[in-house]
Amino acid sequence: MHVVAGVLIDVSGRVLLAQRPEGKHLAGLWEFPGGKSEPGETAAQALVRELQEEIGIVVEPGEVLMRFPWTYGSKCLDLETLRVLRWSGEPRSCEGQALRWVEPNGFDDARLTPADRPIMALLRSVAP
Numbered sequence: 001m002h003v004v005a006g007v008l009i010d011v012s013g014r015v016l017l018a019q020r021p022e023g024k025h026l027a028g029l030w031e032f033p034g035g036k037s038e039p040g041e042t043a044a045q046a047l048v049r050e051l052q053e054e055i056g057i058v059v060e061p062g063e064v065l066m067r068f069p070w071t072y073g074s075k076c077l078d079l080e081t082l083r084v085l086r087w088s089g090e091p092r093s094c095e096g097q098a099l100r101w102v103e104p105n106g107f108d109d110a111r112l113t114p115a116d117r118p119i120m121a122l123l124r125s126v127a128p
């Protein structure tokens, strides 16, 4: 399963996280917004579609920050994380999930989905 996630960084260096809803796998943990790609979609196309559906913004995808496999029990992900260069609109919750801008250095890893911990570590390492 190919999953794309987007890293939005605001002017003060905070990144946007979404909370996984009740009743879902990893409920309550925070992740970068995104979702599964559909057959035939590139990662960039999937990211544009997912962020439009989930948080109501139109994004310009940038470079791939990280791509790696991750296993949760019997679930295997190919998680591809892209930087978002620009977006139009103000992120808002379109599917009931909580959204939050957080400082990479001030957010406890235990609150992230496990696969997102190495991504946050990368963001911390490049933070100004």
Ligand SMILES: Nc1nc2c([nH]c(=O)n2[C@@H]2O[C@H](COP(=O)(O)OP(=O)(O)OP(=O)(O)O)[C@@H](O)[C@H]2O)c(=O)[nH]1
Residues within 6 Å of the ligand: 003, 004, 005, 024, 025, 026, 031, 032, 033, 034, 035, 036, 077, 079, 113, 114, 115, 116
């Ligand atoms: N969108 C997203 N999913 C992630 C991230 N990190 C991570 O481990 N995942 C996992 O990737 C899987 C795909 O997520 P999804 O949002 O498309 O699907 P879902 O579990 O909500 O279920 P559903 O859409 O089938 O109902 C989930 O198991 C999710 O926990 C991330 O940063 N962003």
